[in-house]
Amino acid sequence: MNIQAKQFNFNGVDVLSDKQLGEHYKIYTNYVNKTNETMTALNSQTDLGLPDHTYSKIRGLKVGEAYAVDAVKLHEYYFGNLNKQNSKCEGKIMDMINKEYGNYATFEKRFKDVAQSVRGWAVLSYDKTFNKLHICGLDAHDKGVIVDSIPLLVVDVYEHAYFMDYGQDRVSYLNNVMMNVDWKVANDRLAKVVAAEVSFV
Numbered sequence: 001m002n003i004q005a006k007q008f009n010f011n012g013v014d015v016l017s018d019k020q021l022g023e024h025y026k027i028y029t030n031y032v033n034k035t036n037e038t039m040t041a042l043n044s045q046t047d048l049g050l051p052d053h054t055y056s057k058i059r060g061l062k063v064g065e066a067y068a069v070d071a072v073k074l075h076e077y078y079f080g081n082l083n084k085q086n087s088k089c090e091g092k093i094m095d096m097i098n099k100e101y102g103n104y105a106t107f108e109k110r111f112k113d114v115a116q117s118v119r120g121w122a123v124l125s126y127d128k129t130f131n132k133l134h135i136c137g138l139d140a141h142d143k144g145v146i147v148d149s150i151p152l153l154v155v156d157v158y159e160h161a162y163f164m165d166y167g168q169d170r171v172s173y174l175n176n177v178m179m180n181v182d183w184k185v186a187n188d189r190l191a192k193v194v195a196a197e198v199s200f201v
């Protein structure tokens with residue numbers, strides 16, 4: 001099976017330029033291609049040689065597969081929750097933020113502090129097992145998400161996400177991008193995972 005790159009409408013994003021978003025989208029499509037290339041190699045070869053946890057062909061493919069798949073998914077979450085419409089945090093996710101952090105301002109400060117402390121991603125996720133929110137900081141696509149927690153809000157903090165528009169000023173990027181969060185999208189994700197008939201452990 002081959003996955004396809006999704007299309008995103010960035011008309012509702014006013015804190016990043018079309019050039020910045022367009023170049024970032026190309027990076028996403030490269031990860032889609034790498035995902036397909038990796039999965040094809042895994043599916044088409046019956047003999048991948050001797051396994052070894054220091055170096056082996058199958059190790060390289062499996063590590064690469066997780067890296068590429070997570071890169072695709074995280075970019076889709078990120079592009080999907082970028083929109084200045086519905087930028088007021090409210091509804092069930094606001095209730096959970098109040099419960100976890102006391103108020104929105106405290107949550108946003110913590111989220112941005114995490115985002116400045118990692119190399120790749122800041123993720124607000126919902127842990128169905130513990131019925132709570134987490135703020136996850138990822139140094140790479142495949143490092144840092146808490147097992148069984150579902151992303152609700154994802155912000156890319158790699159320099160490639162903002163350098164064309166903001167240079168090294170990650171603080172300004174974060175302040176602005178938080179004004180382009182579509183909280184309806186985040187609430188819809190939360191509603192789906194809460195409603196899911198899944199027992200994780």
Ligand SMILES: [Fe+2]
Pocket residue numbers: 024027075156158160161
């Ligand atoms: Fe990115």
